Structure formats: C-alpha cells, structure tokens
Amino acid sequence: MASSDPITGFHFSVVFELLPQFSIDTKFQSVNGLKVTMETEAYAEGGQNKFKHNFPIRSGYQDLVLKRGLTSEMSGLAMWCTQAMEDFVFYPANLIVSLLNEKGVPIKVWYVSHAIPLSYEFSEFNAEENKIVIETITLKYNFYKEIPVPNF
Template sequence: MSTPQDPGSTIFFTLSIDGEDLGAFNGCDGLAAEVEVEAYEEGGNNGFVWQLPSRVKHSTIRLTRPLTPDTAKVAAWISSVATGVVRPTAQISALRADGSLVARWGLLDVLPVRWQGPSLDPASPNVATEVLEITHHGFTDAGAA
C-alpha cells in the first residue's frame, strides 16, 4: 500500500542552466503556456466554428529568494549576455524540505530578462531578497524525473 505524499506545503525550487546550479529559490511564478486559437468559419457548416491552434506562448518565469552567495552566479550569467547571446537549456526542480523531488520542468532556449536585487535599508527589518526573471521558448521532456 502506497503512502500518500504531502502535496508540498514547504516547497523550494532549484534552477540549473546547462547543468550549472544557480541555487535554491523559495518562490517560482509563471510556469505557464497558452495556445492561441484562430476561429475558422467553414462555408455550409453552421453548426460550429473550427477552433484551430496557431502558436504557443510561454510566460516569463519569476524566481525569488533571500540573498545568498549564489547571487554571484546569477550576476555572472546575466553579465555573459553582454558578450553574446547563448540560449541554453534550463531545469527548474520543485523539492520538498527533505530534498525529495516533487516535479521538474525542462526549458528550451532560456534567457535572463530581468534581475532585481535587494533594497539595502538598515531601517527596514525585511529580508534582503532578489528576483530573477527568465524567458524561454518552451518546455522539454528533458525535465522529466
């Protein structure tokens, strides 16, 4: 008899670019895809309108975390874009607190589009956080566990 798994109340995410680990993140938003549809009205067929797929759009993914030493790896990746655009593959893994894998997504042709560092205000008690936004050309089955 199998034991039911915790649905992941304490999940964190890891990001790797072409196998290089960029560290753990505690927030991940934007893992989504949308198929655009074109309506086609066929002559003589009044019962329905054909809905034909035209293209797949992928949203920008936002990863957030408290400031860590891995921030330097993210900064180096973003800086490398200035010397020539290379669009590597990436993997985002969702892990439980014990490190066991919940899910994994492979991403094609990844590019960093935005990084926001922390606001370093000594009067503010907030945790210093960073946000990394990446874009991609689609999912790949290479992310399968």
C-alpha cells in the same frame, strides 16, 4: 510507492546548466512561470452566426520568474545575467526545476530549454523597514517538458 496526495510546492530545487556554478545558484525563494497556453485562430463559418470555430496554431510559454534573497556570495547566475544585460552577450542555458519530497528526492521534474535573461532586478531599499533584499531574475525560454520520475 506513488502517492495520490496533492504535492506541496515549498520544497524544490532549480539547477542551471551553466558554468561557473556556485552553491547559491540553486537556492530560490520562489519559481513562477511554468505555464503553456495555446494560440488559436478564429474562423467564421459561412451561414453560422452563433459562434466561430477556433483552430490551434501554436503553443506559447510564459516567462519564468525566479526570486531569492540577495547575499554577498559569488553567483555564476548573477554573472550570466550581468553579461547579458551589460555586454549584450547571450548564452542560452537549460535548467531543471524539481519538486522534492521530505527526503529531498525529486517527485516531479521539468526541463526548461534555451532560457535567456529578460530582466534582473532588486527589491526596494528602504531605511524605514528591516526587509530582506529580493533578487528577481526573469527568463524567456523556448519550452518546458515534464521528465518522468520513476516511483520507488
């Protein structure tokens, strides 16, 4: 049964359509960038000086930023990013971002199309702090769309 309660964002999954894929490739600390905005063109009407008309031109999508703790596990996602950054070989990938309920069942799902890596970075190494190293992957993508999830 569907709930009208707001959804929390701490239980989620990210699945790439990439091969090879290892268990670490679905585990992330945060996902940011599911955002769409509309580009407009201003038009000044003759004789009307109070405002300009704004006409929609096209939608644009923000970069997707994925963060996770760095581990020594082999990662197909890391290999994909490295191949793009070092060898300039780009294979666009699709991915699915899902918000999950307490049982691990998707309640909201977004399909992200044609993603390529823009940056691949690691957080600071500092001998004076005992912090987990964070791996950050920034992706450019064409669009996303929400996939309807049936309510049980």
